[in-house]
Amino acid sequence: MFVSKVFRLPEVSPARRFPSFSACLPEDIPSRTADHGPEPPVRKPPKGSSQLNRWSRARAIRSGRRLDSPALRKMTAPHFSSPPPTSSSSSPSLSQLDEIPPSISDDFQDDGEVAAAKAIYMVSDGTGWTAEHSVNAALGQFEHCLVDRGCPVNTHLFSGVEDVERLMEIVKQAAKEGALVLYTLVDPSMAKSAEQACKLWGVPSTDILRPTTEAIAAHLGVAPSGIPRGAPGRKAPLTEEYFQRIEAIDFTIKQDDGAQPRNLNRAHIVLVGVSRTGKTPLSIYLAQKGYKVANIPIVMGVELPKALFEINQEKVFGLTINPVVLLSIRKARAKSLGLDGEMRSNYSEMDYVREELEYANKIFVQNPVWPVIEVTGKAIEETAAVVVRICHDRKQKCLMPRISKRY
Structure with missing residues (x-):
C-alpha cells in the first residue's frame, strides 16, 4: 500500500x-x-x-x-x-x-480508522465466486473489529489463475504486502504449489475448497474430477434441474404484480403484501432456485383475486414491514417518479402507509395459515431462507402451528 x-x-x-x-x-x-x-x-x-x-x-x-x-x-x-x-x-x-x-x-483508535488496511488475497482458478462469498460471509463475523477497533481489511480477488507462474507472482506480492492468501484451486497440483509457495515465503494461507471436497469424496466414495468450472475440458450438462430453473424464472416474470391470477394454482409460492415490501426481487431470487413464484399486491379498495383463496393456502406467504422504513422507501420511489410537490399522492404519506399496513394485517389475521414474514432489516437472501425453510418443513410434514406467525 x-x-x-x-x-x-x-x-x-x-x-x-x-x-x-x-x-x-x-x-x-x-x-x-x-x-x-x-x-x-x-x-x-x-x-x-x-x-x-x-x-x-x-x-x-x-x-x-x-x-x-x-x-x-x-x-x-x-x-x-x-x-x-x-x-x-x-x-x-x-x-x-x-x-x-x-x-x-x-x-x-477514537475514530475507528487506521492508516494501513490488512490485505486478503482470494485466488481461484475459476470465477472466484466461492472464495469471494466465503470470505465475505466470514468477514461478517468481524464487523465489531473492523468498525469499532480500527482494523480495516482490503480484499483482492484473483480469478482465472490457471498457471503456476501467475500463481507465484501473486504469492510473492502477498509476501511483500503481508497479505493473507485464501484460495480455491481445484487442480491438486496448483493447490499444492500454492501451499508450498506460501510456506516458502512465509505467507499465511488457507485452502477453502479442499476440506469440503475431501469430505464429500469420502462420503460418496468417488474421487473429484479436479477440473475447474468453465474449463475447456468440462461442459456443464443441461440437466432437468437446469430446465426447471429456466421455466421457473419465465413463470415468475409473467406472474409479477398480480398478473394472470388464473395461473396461481401452478405456483409453488405466492407472496402477498403491500407495495414496496420487496415482493418482486424476492420472487426473482426464489425463481433462480427453481421455485415458481407469483406475487400479489394488497391495495386498499381493491379486492384480492378469488383464485388466491382457491389454491392450496400453504403456498401463500404474507410480507409486512415497519411503517417508518416503508415510508422512507416510498418517498424515494415517489421522488424517482417525479411525484413531488403538488403531484405527490398519499402513496408516500405516513397516515396512508399505516392505514394500508393495518388493512394488510387484517387480511393476514383472516388467513391464519399464511406465515407472515417481517422483512424489515432483512436481506433478500434472509427472507428467502425463511420461505424455503417453511416450504421444506411443510413438504416434510413437520409440525407447524396453524396461526398467523410472524418470522
Whole structure:
C-alpha cells in the first residue's frame, strides 16, 4: 500500500522524519514556508449518530475503500522532526510506522480508522465466486473489529489463475504486502504449489475448497474430477434441474404484480403484501432456485383475486414491514417518479402507509395459515431462507402451528 493514498501531508525538507514521503505526494499540494507561517489546525467535523457512523465505516471497509480520517489530516511536519532513516525505501517500514506519536495513534483508535488496511488475497482458478462469498460471509463475523477497533481489511480477488507462474507472482506480492492468501484451486497440483509457495515465503494461507471436497469424496466414495468450472475440458450438462430453473424464472416474470391470477394454482409460492415490501426481487431470487413464484399486491379498495383463496393456502406467504422504513422507501420511489410537490399522492404519506399496513394485517389475521414474514432489516437472501425453510418443513410434514406467525 502506498502511504501517499492515506497521508495527506505538505512537502517537508529532507531533514524531516520521512523525506521519502515527498516523492509520493500529489503535485498540487503547496509547500509550507516561513512566509506562509504554521499550518492552521484542522478542526474535527462534528460527529453524527455513532450508529450511522459505524454502519458507514463498515460499508466502506467491506467494499475495500480507504477511509478519510480526520486524524490523518492533523498530522503535520513537526511530528516528523527526528533524523531521517537510512533506508532508501520509497515508503516507511513497519517499525517506522510504529514510531508515530501516541497522540496520533490514539486518534486513530477514537475514530475507528487506521492508516494501513490488512490485505486478503482470494485466488481461484475459476470465477472466484466461492472464495469471494466465503470470505465475505466470514468477514461478517468481524464487523465489531473492523468498525469499532480500527482494523480495516482490503480484499483482492484473483480469478482465472490457471498457471503456476501467475500463481507465484501473486504469492510473492502477498509476501511483500503481508497479505493473507485464501484460495480455491481445484487442480491438486496448483493447490499444492500454492501451499508450498506460501510456506516458502512465509505467507499465511488457507485452502477453502479442499476440506469440503475431501469430505464429500469420502462420503460418496468417488474421487473429484479436479477440473475447474468453465474449463475447456468440462461442459456443464443441461440437466432437468437446469430446465426447471429456466421455466421457473419465465413463470415468475409473467406472474409479477398480480398478473394472470388464473395461473396461481401452478405456483409453488405466492407472496402477498403491500407495495414496496420487496415482493418482486424476492420472487426473482426464489425463481433462480427453481421455485415458481407469483406475487400479489394488497391495495386498499381493491379486492384480492378469488383464485388466491382457491389454491392450496400453504403456498401463500404474507410480507409486512415497519411503517417508518416503508415510508422512507416510498418517498424515494415517489421522488424517482417525479411525484413531488403538488403531484405527490398519499402513496408516500405516513397516515396512508399505516392505514394500508393495518388493512394488510387484517387480511393476514383472516388467513391464519399464511406465515407472515417481517422483512424489515432483512436481506433478500434472509427472507428467502425463511420461505424455503417453511416450504421444506411443510413438504416434510413437520409440525407447524396453524396461526398467523410472524418470522
